[in-house]
Amino acid sequence: MTAVERITPSRENCVYTSCYCEENVWKLCEFVKAERTAPLEQLFVVFVSNDKRMIPLWKQKSGHGNEPVLWDYHVILLQVRPQSESLVYDLDSELSFPCSLRLYGAMAFRSDRHIRPEYHRKLRVIPAESFMLKFASDRSHMKNPDGTWKMPPPPYPALQTAECQMNLDDFISMNPAVGWGTVYSLDQFLHTYTGNPSTTLICSSLS
Template sequence: MVPLWKQKSGRGDQPVIWDYHVVLLQVGLQSDSLVYDLDSELPFPCSLQLYADQALRSDRNIRPANHRKLRVVPADSFLLNFASDRSHMRNPDGTWKMPPPLYPPIHTAECQMNLNDFISMDPTVGWGAVFSLDHFLQRYLGNSSMLTVASAAASS
């Protein structure tokens, strides 16, 4: 369970606790990296620095069991491999927990469902790389920005 702030379903300054949460990170070469989060109250897109300060915040005051990890999957790998039959969105009796998206389920020629491989934080499973929150911010913001996030005082 992962806390994340500045979410549309949140109340005030309380975090939303997600089982998992998916955002798009556009890594900037000449400019700031941008986060596209469809559930955020922050600007769309949002600079990674602002998102880190206000939505991710720090793990410092969070129980160690809830420290965040992030799986970063390159877009081409995600588009080629991701599949979800939406079974995770159904109750045991087959009814929907929440209305599903209007677009059809996503699948590949080889697979109907591999969501768990994408949301697993086991680095030996799935695609991409798994980072602790601190290592993710260090990698994508750099050391100087890490100080801002740490002083600002976060799954799916």
């Protein structure tokens, strides 16, 4: 990928908390909105999950070699640029930051065609401005039954709205009838934003 004008801080200078990908992306959107480094209309928040909440992703920092990480959901930031390639911002990825969607699709998503249906990915794409206005999380999904944290929370206050304290499940859900944005299959998503769904074969560990 040719050099692109950065719209976020460098990876090491981004606000980041492990296992809080939805909040990491919220903070990326906040930066772009505050600093006006790109039109907010170019940015889309993408939740990746499925009905089983079991989705494989490759090239994740928590992975081992060529094996995928199996997430219940993951969140990335998509920048759709006029007359240019779409870009993915994923702070949990080993790929470049940002990364072209074509490369991310081939290396991180790969393909659903050769894995079991329960692992097929769906993607909910929400305009960044809508996400910032509507998203709310009290972080209760990251607490154990005894109230202790599964993973330490971010140091800043929970992201909530005047109307809602917790609606994360509405964003993770891949039911088009609930929540915000548009839900795509992986092929539909790649076709919509790159014009060429990935046909890359993946390893047989999930077949």
